[in-house]
Amino acid sequence: MFITTLIFLFALTIIYNIAHDPLSVSVGFSIIGGLITCKLVPEFKESFIKAKLTGKDLAKDDKEPPIPECMGVICATVYLVCMFFFIPFPFMEWFSGKGKISQSEEFHAPTFPHHKLGEFLAAMLSLQSMTFLGFADDIFDIRWRHKLFLPAIASIPILMVYYVNFGVTHIVVPIPLRFIFGRIIDLGFLYYVYMSMMAIFCTNSINILAGINGVEIGQSLVIACSIAINDFLFLNDADPAVEAHLFSLYFILPFIGVSFGLIIYNWYPSEVFVGDTYCYFAGMTFAVVGILSHFSKTVLLFFIPQIFNFIYSCPQLFRLVDCPRHRLPRFNPSENKLEYSRVKIQKPLKKPASFVLDLFELLRLVKVDKGETSIEVNNFTLMNLLLLKIGPLHERTLAILVVVIQILASCLSFYIRYHLVHFFYEVI
Amino acid sequence: MFITTLIFLFALTIIYNIAHDPLSVSVGFSIIGGLITCKLVPEFKESFIKAKLTGKDLAKDDKEPPIPECMGVICATVYLVCMFFFIPFPFMEWFSGKGKISQSEEFHAPTFPHHKLGEFLAAMLSLQSMTFLGFADDIFDIRWRHKLFLPAIASIPILMVYYVNFGVTHIVVPIPLRFIFGRIIDLGFLYYVYMSMMAIFCTNSINILAGINGVEIGQSLVIACSIAINDFLFLNDADPAVEAHLFSLYFILPFIGVSFGLIIYNWYPSEVFVGDTYCYFAGMTFAVVGILSHFSKTVLLFFIPQIFNFIYSCPQLFRLVDCPRHRLPRFNPSENKLEYSRVKIQKPLKKPASFVLDLFELLRLVKVDKGETSIEVNNFTLMNLLLLKIGPLHERTLAILVVVIQILASCLSFYIRYHLVHFFYEVI
Numbered sequence: 001m002f003i004t005t006l007i008f009l010f011a012l013t014i015i016y017n018i019a020h021d022p023l024s025v026s027v028g029f030s031i032i033g034g035l036i037t038c039k040l041v042p043e044f045k046e047s048f049i050k051a052k053l054t055g056k057d058l059a060k061d062d063k064e065p066p067i068p069e070c071m072g073v074i075c076a077t078v079y080l081v082c083m084f085f086f087i088p089f090p091f092m093e094w095f096s097g098k099g100k101i102s103q104s105e106e107f108h109a110p111t112f113p114h115h116k117l118g119e120f121l122a123a124m125l126s127l128q129s130m131t132f133l134g135f136a137d138d139i140f141d142i143r144w145r146h147k148l149f150l151p152a153i154a155s156i157p158i159l160m161v162y163y164v165n166f167g168v169t170h171i172v173v174p175i176p177l178r179f180i181f182g183r184i185i186d187l188g189f190l191y192y193v194y195m196s197m198m199a200i201f202c203t204n205s206i207n208i209l210a211g212i213n214g215v216e217i218g219q220s221l222v223i224a225c226s227i228a229i230n231d232f233l234f235l236n237d238a239d240p241a242v243e244a245h246l247f248s249l250y251f252i253l254p255f256i257g258v259s260f261g262l263i264i265y266n267w268y269p270s271e272v273f274v275g276d277t278y279c280y281f282a283g284m285t286f287a288v289v290g291i292l293s294h295f296s297k298t299v300l301l302f303f304i305p306q307i308f309n310f311i312y313s314c315p316q317l318f319r320l321v322d323c324p325r326h327r328l329p330r331f332n333p334s335e336n337k338l339e340y341s342r343v344k345i346q347k348p349l350k351k352p353a354s355f356v357l358d359l360f361e362l363l364r365l366v367k368v369d370k371g372e373t374s375i376e377v378n379n380f381t382l383m384n385l386l387l388l389k390i391g392p393l394h395e396r397t398l399a400i401l402v403v404v405i406q407i408l409a410s411c412l413s414f415y416i417r418y419h420l421v422h423f424f425y426e427v428i
Numbered sequence: 429m430f431i432t433t434l435i436f437l438f439a440l441t442i443i444y445n446i447a448h449d450p451l452s453v454s455v456g457f458s459i460i461g462g463l464i465t466c467k468l469v470p471e472f473k474e475s476f477i478k479a480k481l482t483g484k485d486l487a488k489d490d491k492e493p494p495i496p497e498c499m500g501v502i503c504a505t506v507y508l509v510c511m512f513f514f515i516p517f518p519f520m521e522w523f524s525g526k527g528k529i530s531q532s533e534e535f536h537a538p539t540f541p542h543h544k545l546g547e548f549l550a551a552m553l554s555l556q557s558m559t560f561l562g563f564a565d566d567i568f569d570i571r572w573r574h575k576l577f578l579p580a581i582a583s584i585p586i587l588m589v590y591y592v593n594f595g596v597t598h599i600v601v602p603i604p605l606r607f608i609f610g611r612i613i614d615l616g617f618l619y620y621v622y623m624s625m626m627a628i629f630c631t632n633s634i635n636i637l638a639g640i641n642g643v644e645i646g647q648s649l650v651i652a653c654s655i656a657i658n659d660f661l662f663l664n665d666a667d668p669a670v671e672a673h674l675f676s677l678y679f680i681l682p683f684i685g686v687s688f689g690l691i692i693y694n695w696y697p698s699e700v701f702v703g704d705t706y707c708y709f710a711g712m713t714f715a716v717v718g719i720l721s722h723f724s725k726t727v728l729l730f731f732i733p734q735i736f737n738f739i740y741s742c743p744q745l746f747r748l749v750d751c752p753r754h755r756l757p758r759f760n761p762s763e764n765k766l767e768y769s770r771v772k773i774q775k776p777l778k779k780p781a782s783f784v785l786d787l788f789e790l791l792r793l794v795k796v797d798k799g800e801t802s803i804e805v806n807n808f809t810l811m812n813l814l815l816l817k818i819g820p821l822h823e824r825t826l827a828i829l830v831v832v833i834q835i836l837a838s839c840l841s842f843y844i845r846y847h848l849v850h851f852f853y854e855v856i
Contacts, residue, residue: 047569115540125549132563135560140478157549164542
């Protein structure tokens with residue numbers, strides 16, 4: 001720990017001396033954050049096992065020892081500490097009179113951009129709340145219907161700052177719908193509901209596309225990189241959105257750093273599990289960035305696989321169809337491969353259940369085995385669907401497949417965002 | 429949980445409708461916070477035991493079942509959520525154009541007091557960081573010399589906001605010392621070191637005056653009430669410090685509320701323990717309030733017993749004299765009373781150790797039993813000293829005694845602050 005601190009302080013000094021551009025500093029912090037995570041995770045393994053924070057790898061042999069669970073908390077803490085040290089940098093130039101961050105309105109004003117600092121602090125507060133609540137969830141196993149609302153609580157600070165800094169609650173209606181709603185609708189209070197729903201969605205949708213080695217961080221990294229690429233597209237001084245996208249980069253780059261530091265140990269075969277903490281932390285980072293940098297729609301575009309997985313899961317999540325405790329793919333030890341897992345539903349089926357099953361059968365999304373007194377059907381998750389369509393896969397192959405799908409979805413999103421957008425809105 | 433939420437929302441509506449004065453709202457939230465804590469603590473006992481967050485009461489019979497540990501995290505979480513909901517209220521008037529919070533400079537200005545909101549957010553961020561780190565400490569048992577620095581990390585946000593909002597780093601020198609230093613010294617960077625030292629001191633000094641039922645919350649409540657009383661003394665509109673003291677009250681009152689909610693279960697005989705989390709949370713609340721409301725010296729005055737206990741403990745804390753794992757008073761089951769605990773030191777004594785022992789003997793602060801090859805001496809804590817001077821006491825009596833000493837010390841502090849101050853400074 002002492003040596004880590006020294007390295008950290010040393011790196012800090014270098015950053016301070018050579019980089020006057022906050023973006024380079026952010027890149028520096030991302031690398032440092034990744035290195036520290038990479039160093040701390042193995043050091044903390046023993047403490048986690050001692051604190052009984054362990055889990056069983058359900059897709060491995062029974063003989064494997066328990067694995068430290070909830071390591072996402074290390075990664076999130078490193079992220080938060082890095083951000084604590086980073087936050088002064090975007091304001092540094094302002095102190096020397098150049099006012100980089102405040103190039104739009106404050107440049108000529110004599111006051112410090114307090115509203116900008118408020119955004120950083122609120123974002124940190126939301127991220128930290130989410131990490132804290134996620135950690136509490138990992139330890140106390142909060143019930144599903146309670147923990148759904150934790151992200152809403154954690155999003156209060158950013159909503160507050162959104163209210164005082166922007167307060168914009170009207171949305172531009174997509175062209176095809178304008179004949180109904182007109183060009184602009186003011187959602188008013190509903191806009192804040194939308195934003196906290198977004199926080200709930202981003203966090204939980206990552207949390208339900210999870211369960212095999214490396215898949216949580218894999219998908220999060222793809223989403224984070226997509227957001228970062230999208231931000232870089234706006235980084236020319238002429239663009240009025242440059243400040244918002246810089247803000248986004250400051251939060252996304254260190255996230256990418258610490259996630260890389262953690263995936264080294266979480267990729268197949270996992271030495272550590274990331275826990276709900278990581279999923280919540282990752283989802284909240286995306287929600288914060290989307291909300292405070294005003295591109296929540298673009299962020300949601302990068303969630304296409306999660307949106308599909310969520311809608312597909314809904315019948316089980318809302319108990320129209322029976323939902324077992326775990327919906328993970330089933331491990332077949334003889335072949336060392338994962339197969340899709342199934343749930344048994346007692347006959348007679350309730351109306352909503354049989355409607356859902358008929359619909360999904362029509363869409364070829366399920367495989368139903370009808371028995372005498374019950375029917376068996378695959379669990380409704382993206383991973384089970386993949387295994388159903390492709391056949392049994394090795395755990396690593398499945399994780400790679402999910403990541404590849406996420407990448408393809410991001411490509412599609414960029415295409416929608418920069419080409420198809422003309423059918424919906426006037427400008428890019 | 430659902431009913432709690434309903435009650436909470438109901439209370440919120442009442443608060444919103446009848447109270448346009450943020451201070452009354454704060455009182456309302458303090459009561460709600462206390463009630464919720466009071467309701468949640470027993471509900472969470474089972475979860476804490478299931479999560480193996482339990483401790484043994486060292487001053488009870490061996491047969492007692494383990495007791496849920498680290499319940500301070502519930503109390504701190506309730507506090508933070510209450511504050512999340514409270515923060516908009518001081519700014520409410522501003523939205524309606526009356527500008528209560530900004531009565532000094534912003535009243536006539538067209539801009540929202542972003543710097544004020546920044547203070548709230550930074551304070552929340554520091555408190556939450558400290559709670560989070562305290563909770564991590566309770567779970568992972570971080571080493572003593574590492575955890576000393578956690579409060580310094582947690583204080584970064586408030587130091588940052590202090591820098592941009594005030595940036596005042598000069599101190600007025602007390603009159604008797606002016607012939608050396610002059611009237612004013614600019615401490616510069618050292619002032620920030622002083623403030624983070626204050627955070628380290630406030631948190632750890634409460635943490636080392638601990639270990640018997642109810643004593644952590646007892647002392648914290650006395651300090652909090654003293655700060656609140658001191659704040660109320662400034663609440664007349666003529667005083668320029670009224671805004672700072674309102675800020676302090678907004679943070680202290682809910683703290684008093686949730687602490688009362690918790691002490692019900694933590695007072696002798698304890699049903700729950702509060703853990704390091706509570707001590708850190710309490711200490712950080714005092715540090716935040718002292719720093720951002722500019723009365724850190726007054727806050728430190730209320731810490732007289734803690735300062736004494738810290739200085740008295742120093743020889744053991746810094747290992748000049750042997751320090752056992754626990755320095756709690758020793759439980760004597762036959763009399764059901766606590767006696768002072770002792771530490772055995774091997775002869776020959778090292779120079780610093782014998783110097784300390786001689787000094788403390790001179791001051792009548794220790795009782796030394798000299799043996800053939802070793803000497804025995806009471807552990808250097810305030811509670812052991814009390815038991816040494818007064819004789820064995822029942823656990824509850826000792827806790828009451830500590831609280832009474834804390835109250836007397838607060839009276840002394842008020843006397844120093846409002847009467848003796850004339851010997852040191854020109855104004856109150």
